[in-house]
Amino acid sequence: MGSFFQFKCRFCQYKVDQIPVGTGKDQTLALRLFNCSSCGSIGSTWTGQDKSPRCAFCYDKEITLLQEKAGVIDCPKCQEPASLVLMPGNWE
Numbered sequence: 001m002g003s004f005f006q007f008k009c010r011f012c013q014y015k016v017d018q019i020p021v022g023t024g025k026d027q028t029l030a031l032r033l034f035n036c037s038s039c040g041s042i043g044s045t046w047t048g049q050d051k052s053p054r055c056a057f058c059y060d061k062e063i064t065l066l067q068e069k070a071g072v073i074d075c076p077k078c079q080e081p082a083s084l085v086l087m088p089g090n091w092e
Helices: none
Strands: 002-008 015-023 030-036 041-047 063-065 071-074 081-091
Touching (some): 015 041
Antiparallel strands (some): 002 015, 002 081, 015 030, 030 041, 030 063, 071 081
């Protein structure tokens, strides 16, 4: 079960809606937030059970896993402060 986040940069207008994070039904896999410096994206990737986390867009393995909490993080596109907001609703 998990939740959704929204990422929004007010400087360059980069926005990602409904980024899912949380654990799967079997509790051995988890969706984690990431930042990819190779393609400049933010999203979620599966981790656990010997899965190597990778970018969901360019498949690069050199990503930075982020904390699953709302707040201010640097935009991967312009490196300015941007908001990460917990959205209403959840997934199973």
